[in-house]
Amino acid sequence: MTPAEYYQRDRRIHPPALTPDYKTSVARSPRFSLISLQGSMSEITGPTFGHGDISPIDNDLIKNYAKDGDPIGERIIVHGRVLDENARPVPDTLVEVWQANAGGRYRHKKDSYLAPIDPNFGGCGRTITDADGYYFFRTIKPGAYPWRNWVNNWRPAHIHVSVFGHAFCQRLITQLYFEGDPLIPICPIVQTVPDPEAIDRLTAKLDMNATVPLDSIAYRFDIVLRGRRSTMFENRLEGN
């Protein structure tokens, strides 16, 4: 018997493929409808990762590329849980992040923004959630930066987040924003998300209780992946 399927994705909370205000999407968006598939073994399985795949320092972006000191910038902790739509924790799943440095510059050979590279900051990290779906990173708050879309667009400070879940159909890449950033409502990439509440959920909230006094300020960011059907009625073929 094939194990249970996942809930169908609610496409109304995700950005559509074609979002003309984000110009790059225009030539990179399929025009035909997606073909909807029931989850077969190909969709309800997915890669698994273990602690042998990563190193303990990988989730500390302040230290994981430090050469002769700590990177410049506001020291922050980003933490939260990976849950599914049933509010159950997603344990043992790989979470990867990448971001610009405090000046808004990426360590990437294709980024030529005039803000300088920080010699002590790589800008990527990864971790595996614990049994409660909990994860955390320590990093530097990324800076806003300009990008070519309209003449004068600026990305709000953000961290890219990649999550696997336990099935290939749960695979998700998103971006985390910071509560109170005035660039959020005017960013064409943020605004590809049609649902204001969904945008609010992409905004990490200041979490004073997790702040380390005199050291690092904390933000909370929970991630929700697709949930899974109960196996209760798995043998009953609807419509047959």
Next chain:
Amino acid sequence: MKVVDARANRPQYLPETASQTAGPYVHIGLAPGAAGFRIFDRELGWDIAGPNAAGERIRVEGVVIDGTGSPVKDVLIEVWQANAAGIYAHPEAGGAVEEGFRGWGRVITDFETGEWGFDTVKPGPVGARARMVSGVSQRVRDSHPDWQGRAQEDSIPMAPHLNLWIVARGINIGLNTRMYFDDEGPANATDPVLNLIEWERRRATLIAKRTLRDGRPVYRFDIRLQGEDETVFFDV
């Protein structure tokens, strides 16, 4: 018989986190070596099949093409596949795989040309979901011995395929597609997923072409994001 009241224990559903584009610097997070620096002891996704996997060793190559006909040079593709016996490296897959076989990989393009490629083993057929099959016509079912008399079972095979997930700047939510093999004609003809695609000429967009290079099989699979012969993408 005990009747379950669905309202009891009704879970508090949470809405899924919305997707956002992976952006132009996806390599920093997922393939930092390509971004131009070394940070992790081990980057993930560079060895799909491992040294012990049975089956035919193949290479897969292609380019992702945008609506203007230009190569997409900053794309990242993830691959998820079964081994040669049709088993996924997953605890619910119903079997074991060879040691070192992960069935998952990541590939990025050459920044100058947009060409990508990876080495793996050719997967075997995988069972389909019964209700997936119900969209397939009786004529198709009757035409293949594997299907006769078992059209509503989970064990109906899907033709060998790779599952691909494509992210890039300008792609707001990862695109799922499948790559099938052109030397699997009979299996492709009865594959329930290919047969779900109403327009027969669009099915060809999912079938990679086999050639030999120095005696080694290479499959070519170009992905067209839009325009003529737009690749079929799935809502999985």
